[in-house]
Amino acid sequence: MRKIIAAINMTLDGFCDHTAIIPDEEIHQHYTDLLDNAGVVLYGRITYQLMEFWRTLIENPSGEKSMDDFALVMDRTPKIVFSHTLKKVDWKSARLASKDLKEEVLELKQQPGKDIFIGCRSLIIQLMKLNLVDEYQLCIHPVVAGSGLPLFENMNDRITLKLLKTKSFGSGAIVLYYEPSGQ
DSSP: OOOEEEEEEEETTSBOOTTTOOOOHHHHHHHHHHHHTEEEEEEEHHHHHHHTHHHHHHHSOOSOHHHHHHHHHHHHSOEEEEOSSOOOOOOTTEEEOSSOHHHHHHHHHHSSSSEEEEOOHHHHHHHHHTTOOOEEEEEEESOOOSSSOBTTTTOOSOOOEEEEEEEEOTTSOEEEEEEEOOO
């Protein structure tokens, strides 16, 4: 059975804001490796539209190897987009979800293949509430944003996690790998 893995960047004060962090070559390589081992990535509309930036680097590479490598793996990684407003997506490796989130994820989980990654704050929150996240990979950057969208917003139930491992980067960022403890 495939695992559902929530993987997201956040600030030290718990906000998910891609503009508050500055990923370097090492962080780009980490996410290139991560996506290279993904069966599919789930996005909401806003995050999907933000990630479309990487398509521009396919046509016009930046010359920065880590960014261009990430763009290549992002381009070929299958993506499922959950949106009530988008009528179509034109990225060849993306499709709109055809079912509601729970049904789509449960069906994907039963299929053979590589793990399923959630790359979007809103879907992480929804799947947490459904107890469908098998692992969390939280990349905490050494930045205090002061405000923004908190990852664990509107969580009413206590969720305890077990630390599996950590990974540190030269920039001071750290990935914390957790699994639900079941308590």
